[in-house]
Amino acid sequence: MTENASRLSGLKLEAVTLSRGARRLVADVNLSLSAGELVSVTGANGVGKTSLIRAIAGLIAPDSGVIDFFSGLSALDAETVRTEQVHLLAHQDGLKSARTVRQELTFWSQWFGGQAGLDTAVEALALRALLDLEVRKLSAGQRRRLALARLVAAPRRLWLLDEPMAPLDALNRERLAEVMDQHLKAGGMIIAAVHDALPLAGKTLQLERAS
Amino acid sequence: MRALRALFERELSLAFGRGGGPLLACGFYAGIAVMLPLAEGPDPARLSAVAVGAAFATLALASLISLERLFERDFDDGALDLLTLGGAGLALVSAVKCFAQWLATGLPLAIVAPLVAISLGASPSTAPLIGLASLLAGLGFSFIGGIGAALALGTRQGGVLIALIVLPLFTPLIVFGAGAIQAFQSGLEAGPPLALLAAYALCACALAPFAMAAACRNALN
Numbered sequence: 001m002t003e004n005a006s007r008l009s010g011l012k013l014e015a016v017t018l019s020r021g022a023r024r025l026v027a028d029v030n031l032s033l034s035a036g037e038l039v040s041v042t043g044a045n046g047v048g049k050t051s052l053i054r055a056i057a058g059l060i061a062p063d064s065g066v067i068d069f070f071s072g073l074s075a076l077d078a079e080t081v082r083t084e085q086v087h088l089l090a091h092q093d094g095l096k097s098a099r100t101v102r103q104e105l106t107f108w109s110q111w112f113g114g115q116a117g118l119d120t121a122v123e124a125l126a127l128r129a130l131l132d133l134e135v136r137k138l139s140a141g142q143r144r145r146l147a148l149a150r151l152v153a154a155p156r157r158l159w160l161l162d163e164p165m166a167p168l169d170a171l172n173r174e175r176l177a178e179v180m181d182q183h184l185k186a187g188g189m190i191i192a193a194v195h196d197a198l199p200l201a202g203k204t205l206q207l208e209r210a211s
Numbered sequence: 212m213r214a215l216r217a218l219f220e221r222e223l224s225l226a227f228g229r230g231g232g233p234l235l236a237c238g239f240y241a242g243i244a245v246m247l248p249l250a251e252g253p254d255p256a257r258l259s260a261v262a263v264g265a266a267f268a269t270l271a272l273a274s275l276i277s278l279e280r281l282f283e284r285d286f287d288d289g290a291l292d293l294l295t296l297g298g299a300g301l302a303l304v305s306a307v308k309c310f311a312q313w314l315a316t317g318l319p320l321a322i323v324a325p326l327v328a329i330s331l332g333a334s335p336s337t338a339p340l341i342g343l344a345s346l347l348a349g350l351g352f353s354f355i356g357g358i359g360a361a362l363a364l365g366t367r368q369g370g371v372l373i374a375l376i377v378l379p380l381f382t383p384l385i386v387f388g389a390g391a392i393q394a395f396q397s398g399l400e401a402g403p404p405l406a407l408l409a410a411y412a413l414c415a416c417a418l419a420p421f422a423m424a425a426a427c428r429n430a431l432n
Contacts, residue, residue: 059292059431083298092289098228103221110217111297 007071008085008157009035011056011189016065018051025051026207029065035157035187038180038202040194047207049193050090053160056191058082085157087112089164093147097136101127101146104135105153114154121153124179126172140167145175152179159183161192173199215299218307225284226277226315233319236273240320243269244327259332263341263396266328267389270345271381273320274352278377279370281312281360282427291427305423306416309357317349333396340395344408348388351412354419355380361426383411 013031017024025048033039041049054060056067058078069081095104105118105127122128125145130138138146144167151159159180165173177199180190184200192198226232247265248258282305285291294304324345325338333341359377363369387408395401 054292057292057296059295061432082296083300086296088292088296090289090292092287092292094285094288094290094293096225096284096288096290099221099224103224107217107221108293111214111294113214113298 006076006080008069008076008081008189009072009187010070011158011191012066012068012070013056014066014068016052016055016067017063018048018055018060019063020051025209029205029207031205033189033191033203035189036184038184038190038192038198038200039205040192040198040202041205041207042194043207044209047209049207050162052207053088053090053162053191053193057086057088057160081158084113087151087154087156087159089147089151089159089161091162093143095135095143095146097134099135100131101133101135101138102131105131105146105149108150109153112150112154112156116153118149118153121149124152125149125175141169141172144168145172148176148179151183157188159188159190159192161190163193163195165194165196165198214297215303215307218294218297218299218304219311222308222311223315226311232277233316236276236316237319237323239276240269240273240323240327243272244330247331255332262328262331262333263337263392264389266324266331266333266341267345267348267385267392269327270320270324270348270388271352271378271385274316274349274356275374275377277312277316278356278360278373279363281308281357282364282423283360283369286364286427286430291431295428295431301424301427302420305357305361305427306354306420309353309416309419309423312357313350313353317346317353321345321349328392333392337392337395340401340405341392344388344391344405347405347408347412348384351384351408351415352381354412354415355384358419358422358426361423361430364427364430384408387411 011033013029016029017027019025029052031039041052043049051060055062069076069078109118125148127145127149130142164176168176180200184190251257285294295301321342325341328341329335329338356377359373362376363372366372387404391401391404391408394404
């Protein structure tokens with residue numbers, strides 16, 4: 001679907017400054033990321049990790065600074081990249097409680113351009129037994145696994161994850177680490193806001209409160 | 212295309228469940244039809260004089276009922292964020308949402324509308340025209356209502372805001388819709404007002420999605 005020429009292989013943030021309302025969050029964030037790399041974004045509660053992730057996803061306009069996407073050395077159109085090659089996993093997972101796991105996974109997979117069936121995603125996050133349950137009946141961890149399964153069901157290059165591990169138990173943290181590892185090995189990129197270090201090698205971006 | 216079809220199916224199933232869906236709107240509509248004779252007195256001549264007008268004004272109000280949640284739920288639970296990351300763009304997302312809303316509430320209301328008007332004393336020969344006019348007006352109500360729903364995102368008392376924004380824009384639909392039926396009843400040509408109604412509704416379909424997309428972007432930022 002995505003031609004090689006426009007395949008996302010790099011991301012660069014230069015002097016990005018964000019604020020919410022009148023409150024300045026982060027100032028002058030610089031970051032560069034290339035294919036196969038993971039960046040953990042850390043920092044205190046409310047420092048702006050989520051906002052940074054939303055800015056990369058194009059949902060918040062930065063006050064200043066630039067966010068550029070690259071394929072090799074050529075710059076890509078940010079809007080196109082965001083609608084074709086970016087996945088977002090946030091606290092609010094967008095799952096509708098009255099619909100079944102299967103319905104939601106199918107819908108989001110198609111929405112994000114997933115071509116293959118759901119089997120790989122269902123296996124990777126062990127959702128087989130939950131497929132016919134309504135989303136409202138899931139525990140927080142099961143719900144998170146469903147949200148994560150979307151990323152596997154519709155392959156996209158850049159994953160923006162906001163505390164992906166938070167509600168998961170030890171076994172499922174291992175599963176997720178495995179999924180993330182495979183994504184990176186296939187040339188994908190991950191930016192994850194975390195409090196506890198991820199069990200994967202990668203860079204760290206420490207956010208400080210802007211003065 | 213496949214993504215849009217998936218979205219349409221999702222929206223339709225959500226629209227049927229949203230705030231009571233078609234049942235609430237139709238029940239509200241039927242409720243007015245029952246209360247009007249109680250308030251106005253049972254004299255058939257008086258009732259049939261206001262039947263069409265009352266039915267159309269009620270149609271506009273009934274269409275408002277579930278509008279508040281058109282974008283709000285997706286906004287609150289984060290689904291709107293994810294919808295912006297699909298390939299279709301927010302304008303098409305909005306259009307699909309409004310179209311599904313029309314099918315889920317506008318269509319049932321257009322079926323109930325002739326029954327309500329006739330039970331209030333309108334002539335049965337007007338039934339097809341009332342159905343058609345309600346269907347067209349409903350299309351306009353959904354798309355224009357969508358603008359109000361998108362603009363009200365993130366505000367408290369969104370329902371009040373929606374009514375304030377949307378009701379003035381509903382007036383041409385009510386004027387042309389009820390006008391076409393009254394013209395027909397008094398033996399005049401119903402075509403011109405009906406054509407104006409269709410033009411206004413289709414114009415709303417063409418333009419409203421861009422306004423909704425801009426309003427959603429603004430609310431997300």
